[in-house]
Amino acid sequence: MAEAHQAVAFQFTVTPEGIDLQLSHQALTEIYLSGVRSWKKRIIRLKNSVITGVYPASPSSWLFVVIAILATMYTRSDPSMGLIAKIQEHLPVSQSMSTQCQAVVSAVLFSTMLWLLLIFTMRLCLKQLLSYHRWMFEQHGKMSTTTKVWVALVRIFSGRKPLLYSYQGSLPNLPVPTVKDTVKRYLESVRPLTDDSQYERMTQLATEFESSLGNRLQWYLKLKALWASNYVSDWWEEYVYLRGRSPLMVNSNYYGMDFLYVTPTPIQAARAGNSIHAFFLYRRKLNREEIKPSRIPGTVIPLCAAQCERIFNTARTPGEETDSVQHWQDSDYIVVYHRGRYFRLRVYQAGRLLSPREIEFQIQRILDDTSPPSKGEAKLGALTAGDRIPWAQARKKHFGSGVNKRSLDCIERAAFFVTLDDDEQGMLGDDPEASLDRYAKSLLHGKCYDRWFDKSFSVVYFKNGKTGINAEHSWADAPVVAHLWEYTLATDCFQLGYNAEGHCKGEVDSSLPRPQKLNWEIAPECEEQISQSLTVAQALADDLDFHVLSFKDFGKGRVKRCRVSPDAFVQMALQLAYYRNRRTFCLTYEASMTRLFREGRTETVRSCTSESSAFVRALEGGEAAEVCRRLFRSASEKHQQLYRLAMTGAGIDRHLFCLYVVSKYLGVESPFLKEVLSEPWRLSTSQTPVQQVELFDMVNHPEYISCGGGFGPVADDGYGVSYYVLGDSMINFHISCKHSCPDTDAHKFGAEIRKALHDLIQLLSPSHREPSKVGESRHEFKKDL
Incomplete structure (x- = not known):
């Protein structure tokens, strides 16, 4: 009961002489200092609001x-x-x-x-x-006079x-493309995926839509674009994320890995101490708007920072029809999960942020705590891993009042969630590739009950000092979390560091109050629901096939010497690998950002084009190398053009999505939109570039960089592929699919990607001897497998 006494600011007893009031000086001091800290933050926010307002x-x-x-x-x-x-x-x-x-x-x-x-x-x-976005379409290295004047202006x-949010009021609104342009580009995108009769049918549907219903729906979108700062983002968040009723785990959440080859300390509590401290340093900079605004690399063009507002103190709460994202202004604690127990750990004492050594001391206290979990507590987190409707019903019925509500509020209001995992992860043992696969699966789903998947992000610390992050997707996209993660890793290793024994530096105030264990009263009916949610989540986790491919044979340096965009190169390799794996092409999703616009999030680049399929067929058909090179260049240029269009607001998928939403509001059916929105993305891809290159020395110390991150497959019979281009000599791929589909295999697809990368660089490198039929070497590769 020690923690209960620490939470009380005063005690009183009733005596015959009256009430004997005993004030706790320590508790009142904490209240005073907490208020001072809160007012300081308000003053800083007010000052920043003035500075941002006049920028x-x-x-x-x-x-x-x-x-x-x-x-x-x-x-x-x-x-x-x-x-x-x-x-x-x-x-x-x-x-x-x-x-x-x-x-x-x-x-x-x-x-x-x-x-x-x-x-x-x-x-x-x-x-x-x-x-003005014409600069993006100009040839690399050749800037027009107009663009030079524009840059100067x-x-x-x-x-x-500028502060973090200084540019927000000056960012343009996302434009609404014309229905004619969207329909035209859509038909171009499906041409390589359909035969003549199917294409003719889609053309008729599209033409009918364009000439009739499309104009009516477009009018409503234009009206919204005039009124709202972004005509897509609120609907995208609500209908794509918050109204999804399937589990967040695997289906929506994504993860980020630790350093690939380096573990700064093998002490679990020490790694947690440094990085938790680094997270709060980032939050302090965020609150003060001291983080530099993100920009297009190599340019002066700012990106929207709206998603940064909800990084900390945020949780997704379940509802029966739709979830909601709740954000609180401040939180001075985190919630830590260890061996079935939940602990509230305050990271501020007497108005100051605890040092890394003090946080390590507190984490070690939790690790040394031998108290058992209360009845029903151990696997409580499974509720956030299962279907959303049962979790919403259980939350309303069993967590609406009393001790359960207080403990749940504590978790949801925490700055972020922490898991102290008893497993060891990373590149371990005699089979480092298999250990990386296990590491990825652990970060994505864990044991299905030892993560709180509703939190904006959860950090996992493994027994051997490895760490990783799991993020909820509705409130922001991966680049925002990646920026936070890069800062934390760099600060942990290069600024805070460890002593010779592997512990955090600094001294410890041993009088710190112990972390407070959360209490629960879980009814048998709620335990049954926890068990059912765990069954659903465990089946989903067991079905996930995952492979992390660390490709070190070459990187973007060699690709650039071939005068090819690294992203286009990888996308063409994925098209080639998929065709070899399935002997067909598929609708391919590549995520592109629209943060050039206010409140912009993402847009889709449809990477499978007529140009890319023509190149793949030529290569596989044994065409001459010169022909294949010409077709590759054409496919690469087409991909770059589509990527630029997506970034500048001329993509097609968000426009079609919003037209579909308007049609539902109006209660009208569109066969064209219904078919478009039901098409499966059998190959879903995404690149997360290194944003803060200045924090890492990727030339002399390439091992000190994150291995990247990944996500689950979008379609049951498809692949999810995340790739992370590290410096000039490494590309990491995170490949996911499902065991239940007989046509997919993550390891086989990874092998096809490796082979495709080698075939493409061999095709494009003038300094290497090339066979007259590039596709001939594929049979030799099969023998090696």
């Missing part, structure tokens, strides 16, 4: 404008053209205000209005400049030292 100007520029206007008054000139005099006439007459004082006040008011007008003009100009209007 690209600065608050100090107001004083400059005021002084300039006052100076002109003393030179007997009137830059206001009589407006200052008009303002002076309408000022309230005051006995204590002289005529000269009224003139000064009127000048200050005019200066303020002029300053605000200048800010509005600068912001409008910057917004118009950021709407963007630099001028961007101001100096």
Whole structure:
């Protein structure tokens, strides 16, 4: 009961003489310091709101404008053209205000209005400049005069030292493509996947839609685009994520790995101490908006930062029809899971963030705690891993009041969730590839009850010091979490570090209150639901086939020497590998971002094109190398063009999705949209680039970089492929599929990807001897398998 006493600020007893009140000085001090910390944050937020609100100007520029206007008054000139005099006439007459004082006040008011007008003009100009995307379509290394002038103007209007959210008000709104363009590009995308009769049928459906219902639906979308800051994002979050009723685990959540070849310390508590401290350093920078705005690499073009707002103190709560995302302004603790128990661990003491060594000390206390879990507590997390409707019903019935509600609120309001895992993971033993596969599966689903899949992100610390992250998808996309993860890994190793024994540096205040164990009263009926959810989740986890392919034979450096985009190169390799694996082509999803626009999230690049399928058929048909190279170049250029269109708001899938949503609101059926939205993505791919290259030395220490991350397959008979291009010499692939599908195998597909990469680089490298029939070497590779 020690933790219960620590939570009480005062005690009292009733005596014959009256009430004897005993105040706890320590508890009241904590309350006072917590309030001070909260008010400091409010002041910082207010200051940042002012700075962001006047950007690209600065608050100090107001004083400059005021002084300039006052100076002109003393030179007997009137830059206001009589407006200052008009303002002076309408000022309230005051006995204590002289005529000269009224003139000064009127000048200050005019200066303020002029300053605000200048800010509005600068912001409008910057917004118009950021709407220019022609630069993206220019040939690499050849910048037009127009683009050079544009770059100079963007630099001028961007101001100096922007905060994280400074550009938000200047970002353009996502444009609505025309129905004609979307339909045209859609038909182009399905041409290589259909025969003549199927294509003719889809063409008729598309033409009918374009000439009739499409224009009506488009009108509503244009109206929404005028009213909302982004016509896609809110519907995308609600209908694609929050209304999904299947388990989040595997189907939606994704993961990120630790360093591939390095474990900074083998001590579990020490690794947790450093990285948890680093997470809160990032949150502090986030709250103060000290994180630099993300930009397109190598450019001055900012990206939307709206998704950063919900990184911490956020949870997805289940509902019977739709879930919701809840975000709290602050939280001074985390929740830690270990061996079936949940602990509340405060990371602030006396108004300061605990040091890494102190957090390690607290984590070790949890690891050393031998208390058993309460009845029904051990596998409680399975509720978040199963179907959403049963979890929503159980939450409403069993967690709506009392001790269960308090403990559940504690988990959901925590900064983030932590799991102390008893397993060892990483590249272990005599079979490092198999151990990497187990590592990936553990991060994606664990034991199906030892992660809290509803939290914005959960961090897992394994027994041997390895770590990883599991993130919920509805509130943000992978690049936002990857940015946080890169910062944490770099800060953990390169800034905080460890002592010679592998412990965190610093001293420990041994008087820190112990982590507080959460209490639960789980009814038998709730235990039954936990068991059912665990059964559903376990079946999903057992069906998942996963393979992590660490490709070290070459990387983007060699690909670039062939004058090819690394992303296009990998996508063509995936098309070739899939065709060899299944002897057909499929609808392929590659995620692209639309964060050039306000509140932008993602768009789809349909990587399987007529050009890519023509190249693959030529290569597999034994065509001459020169012909294959020409077709590859054409396919690569087409892919790059589609990627640019997607980034600049001219993609097709989000537009079609929103048209479908409008049709549902209007209660009208569209055979065309219904068929489009029901097409399966049998190959779902995504690249997560390294964003903070300056944090890592990938030339001298390539081992100090994350192995990347992955996700589950989108279709039951398809593959999910995430790839992570590391420096110039490594590409990591995370491949998922399902055992229940006889046509998919993650390891075989990984082998096909490896073979495809070698075949493509052999085809494109002029310095290597090439066989006249590039596809001939494939039979030799089969023998090696």
